[in-house]
Amino acid sequence: MAGPRAGSDEDVEDDILQHKKKVNTTLLVHFFGPKGDHELSYDEFKQFMENLQEEVLEIEFQEFAKGYHKISEVEFAKILLRYTYLRPDQYDLYIDRLVERMEETSLRGVTFEEFRDFCSFLNQLEDFAIAMRMYTMADQPISQEEFHRAVRICTGKALSDHVVDTVFCIFDEDGDGQLSYKEFIGFMKERRQRGFKTTPRTTGWQAFKYCVKQEMRTST
Ligand SMILES: [Ca+2]
Structure with missing residues (x-):
């Protein structure tokens, strides 16, 4: 044979x-x-x-x-909100609120270094949540000054005043000048976890295809 x-x-x-x-x-x-x-x-x-x-x-x-050295504050917000699952009307609310609030402060743009440092801080959000809890002893909202301090504790680096001011303009939903756990950490953690929560239990090629699809969906 x-x-x-x-x-x-x-x-x-x-x-x-x-x-x-x-x-x-x-x-x-x-x-x-x-x-x-x-x-x-x-x-x-x-x-x-x-x-x-x-x-x-x-x-x-x-x-x-x-090709320029800076992005606008609104573009910075768009990058941060990109991986969230906000409905279009909620997304518009965040952007409109920022534009309105930014009229009262200086529009000076966000440099790459500021953007990079903020993203590296976002990677350590868990540590920040612990630092914030230790600092306030409860999940109390924090001021810009406290936010700066908690970032320094968990990353060893300082964020610029302008970036923190912009972050407060984007995320301070009730406008009390402070960021609560829900307004910022809860929201940003949800953003990072959603992909994992909805990932089907597959591995290898199926999982890879799923990831690519998710990426394409969120980047459009
Ligand atoms: Ca608030």
């Missing part, structure tokens, strides 16, 4: 697997050298990830800045 035909699905699959084994991606060469004998240290990998994250943020920033 004859063996599997040449060019059968099985053969093709084997060829692909063999081919995959031989290919060194640019990333692998970058990490482990052309011979694959370079050891990748934690610091090198951390540096790589930080550079990558900064580049991704720069792409997002440049989408609005279009």
